[in-house]
Amino acid sequence: MKYFGLIWAGLWRKKARTIFTMLSIVVAFLLFGLLQGINQGFNQAVQNLNLDRLYVSAKSDMTDGLPIAYLERIKAVPGVRAVSYWSYFGGYYQNSNNALPAFATDAEQLFKVYREIKVNPEYIEAMQRTRTGALVSDQLAKQYGWKVGDRIPVGTSIWTNKEGSNTWYFDIVGTFDLSAFGAGFPSFYLNHAYFKEAAAFGDGVVHYYLVGLDKPTLATQVSKQIDTMFENSSYETRTQTESALFQMQMKQIGDINFIANAIVGAVLFTLLFLTANTMMQSVRERTSELAVLKTLGFSDTKVLALVLVEALLLCVFAAAMGLFLASLVFPALKPIFGDFKMPLVVVGFGAGMALVLALVSGLPPAWRARQLNIVDALAGR
Amino acid sequence: MAALVTLRNVKKSYVRGKQKVEVLHGVDLEVEAGEFTALMGPSGSGKTTMLNLMAGLDQPTSGEVIVGTDRIDKLSRSALTDWRARNIGFIFQFYNLLPVLTAEANVEVPLLLTTLSRSQRRQRVQTALQLVGLADRAKHKPNELSGGQQQRVAIARAIVSDPTLLVCDEPTGDLDRENAEEIMNLLKALNRSQGKTIVMVTHDPRAAEYATRELHLDKGRLSREEVRHVA
Numbered sequence: 001m002k003y004f005g006l007i008w009a010g011l012w013r014k015k016a017r018t019i020f021t022m023l024s025i026v027v028a029f030l031l032f033g034l035l036q037g038i039n040q041g042f043n044q045a046v047q048n049l050n051l052d053r054l055y056v057s058a059k060s061d062m063t064d065g066l067p068i069a070y071l072e073r074i075k076a077v078p079g080v081r082a083v084s085y086w087s088y089f090g091g092y093y094q095n096s097n098n099a100l101p102a103f104a105t106d107a108e109q110l111f112k113v114y115r116e117i118k119v120n121p122e123y124i125e126a127m128q129r130t131r132t133g134a135l136v137s138d139q140l141a142k143q144y145g146w147k148v149g150d151r152i153p154v155g156t157s158i159w160t161n162k163e164g165s166n167t168w169y170f171d172i173v174g175t176f177d178l179s180a181f182g183a184g185f186p187s188f189y190l191n192h193a194y195f196k197e198a199a200a201f202g203d204g205v206v207h208y209y210l211v212g213l214d215k216p217t218l219a220t221q222v223s224k225q226i227d228t229m230f231e232n233s234s235y236e237t238r239t240q241t242e243s244a245l246f247q248m249q250m251k252q253i254g255d256i257n258f259i260a261n262a263i264v265g266a267v268l269f270t271l272l273f274l275t276a277n278t279m280m281q282s283v284r285e286r287t288s289e290l291a292v293l294k295t296l297g298f299s300d301t302k303v304l305a306l307v308l309v310e311a312l313l314l315c316v317f318a319a320a321m322g323l324f325l326a327s328l329v330f331p332a333l334k335p336i337f338g339d340f341k342m343p344l345v346v347v348g349f350g351a352g353m354a355l356v357l358a359l360v361s362g363l364p365p366a367w368r369a370r371q372l373n374i375v376d377a378l379a380g381r
Numbered sequence: 382m383a384a385l386v387t388l389r390n391v392k393k394s395y396v397r398g399k400q401k402v403e404v405l406h407g408v409d410l411e412v413e414a415g416e417f418t419a420l421m422g423p424s425g426s427g428k429t430t431m432l433n434l435m436a437g438l439d440q441p442t443s444g445e446v447i448v449g450t451d452r453i454d455k456l457s458r459s460a461l462t463d464w465r466a467r468n469i470g471f472i473f474q475f476y477n478l479l480p481v482l483t484a485e486a487n488v489e490v491p492l493l494l495t496t497l498s499r500s501q502r503r504q505r506v507q508t509a510l511q512l513v514g515l516a517d518r519a520k521h522k523p524n525e526l527s528g529g530q531q532q533r534v535a536i537a538r539a540i541v542s543d544p545t546l547l548v549c550d551e552p553t554g555d556l557d558r559e560n561a562e563e564i565m566n567l568l569k570a571l572n573r574s575q576g577k578t579i580v581m582v583t584h585d586p587r588a589a590e591y592a593t594r595e596l597h598l599d600k601g602r603l604s605r606e607e608v609r610h611v612a
Binding site: 288 | 465477
């Protein structure tokens with residue numbers, strides 16, 4: 001601790017250079033924290049997905065849909081606890097920029113499949129009583145200022161109703177808490193029965209059957225049974241677990257893990273050279289000062305440690321700043337990932353990376369300082 | 382009086398490129414405790430090399446170097462480092478202060494290697510700065526001080542750990558006449574009133590006049606000695 005003043009003063013010998021180096025480390029670790037955090041967020045989201053839920057869609061393509069008649073047959077499969085379904089409605093509010101993740105469903109059964117969604121049972125009853133009813137997430141209601149009792153117009157470019165209009169009217173009958181899920185999760189539900197009756201075409205086609213299981217261990221067995229049941233029919237099915245479906249959707253965006261690692265790797269590799277160069281330059285400029293320290297009785301090891309600790313201070317402090325800033329950004333990503341904080345594993349990995357960066361960039365100049373010959377250095381040789 | 386520094390048949394040679402350069406050719410010398418010795422001679426005569434050997438900064442090619450009771454030519458590199466911290470105070474031509482530290486922090490540097498507490502270190506630093514007349518410049522950094530003041534800070538740093546021997550390499554070489562006289566008077570006072578043993582390399586005959594003994598080196602050999610009684 002008594003050497004701290006000496007190390008600190010050495011670190012700020014060239015203020016501008018130290019600040020710029022520090023800023024580059026801060027930015028690099030901010031990027032590292034965000035990308036690795038998002039990457040971990042996806043992984044965490046996959047892990048958090050329920051293994052006791054299955055999604056059944058048309059084998060050929062999800063958009064082809066499945067007949068509503070499959071409902072009772074799926075329900076009858078042993079191990080199935082509850083079944084609901086989604087028909088993609090799409091839609092927008094006021095203008096096409098305000099897209100709504102709207103789905104036609106059987107709300108009562110839906111909340112039995114998704115038991116982690118918090119909803120007032122009175123709202124479910126209201127939904128069953130009101131053919132044109134709609135249940136919306138708290139967040140969506142807040143976003144558009146909707147209240148229970150409001151009648152809202154929803155435009156759609158897909159579904160024309162039997163009146164020949166592309167604008168449908170729904171009555172908000174309740175809200176639900178969707179904080180356990182991310183932004184992509186459907187947050188506007190309308191009655192499937194009404195949708196089937198009022199749509200000019202489609203006959204209430206179902207895009208996904210949502211199957212709740214008695215226990216997660218039944219997932220493989222039930223999936224197989226459902227797909228076998230509809231094999232060789234006009235509408236063959238593909239049954240997937242929630243995590244398999246999520247991962248498949250993610251792959252359509254790209255290999256996030258690879259992209260995140262590639263960017264972070266490139267940034268840290270560049271940073272390594274930058275920091276090593278700064279430290280090397282700093283030590284080279286201080287050759288005579290380090291020789292003086294050795295003259296006064298600082299051992300080779302102490303001089304090595306002084307330089308190394310200086311590199312550690314620079315890297316660890318700046319990295320901590322970068323990770324801290326990244327953690328501040330995370331709440332802003334809540335709409336995408338749901339309730340999500342920077343994973344501790346990212347902080348730990350970041351601290352490890354900062355240590356490695358400090359050691360790799362600090363060791364060559366520290367070793368050079370250790371090997372310094374006093375007589376030659378004082379003579380300027 | 383007993384010899385504080387003894388050099389016996391000390392030889393030193395360096396290899397520069399493919400050439401071996403003999404710098405000292407079997408020097409014998411004794412410096413008594415309390416002496417103020419000036420080492421003079423032309424450039425390349427081996428003055429600084431001899432000073433470096435006495436201060437434990439370098440090792441002789443052959444011969445014995447004894448300071449106090451320690452045979453320092455036999456010490457390992459790390460033992461020599463510890464020994465220097467305990468026994469030697471250094472004063473350089475270009476002061477060699479650490480530019481990022483204040484005067485008091487510079488003076489404190491040798492004390493960081495001791496077991497003294499922070500308050501004890503501060504006390505010692507204050508005393509050393511008072512002794513060189515710079516207590517009021519304690520918070521100033523080297524670039525805020527004149528050359529003479531910087532050399533006085535360097536002297537404070539050299540004496541703060543109460544070393545056995547003070548070695549000075551051209552301490553007035555970078556100073557004007559007035560500042561040089563001030564520094565020499567300060568060294569003289571340290572020698573006369575504090576009893577510090579000083580070995581000083583200098584080219585300046587006027588600086589050498591402050592010493593009690595003047596040794597001349599020529600081509601790696603002691604050529605002449607003058608002992609004077611200075612008031």
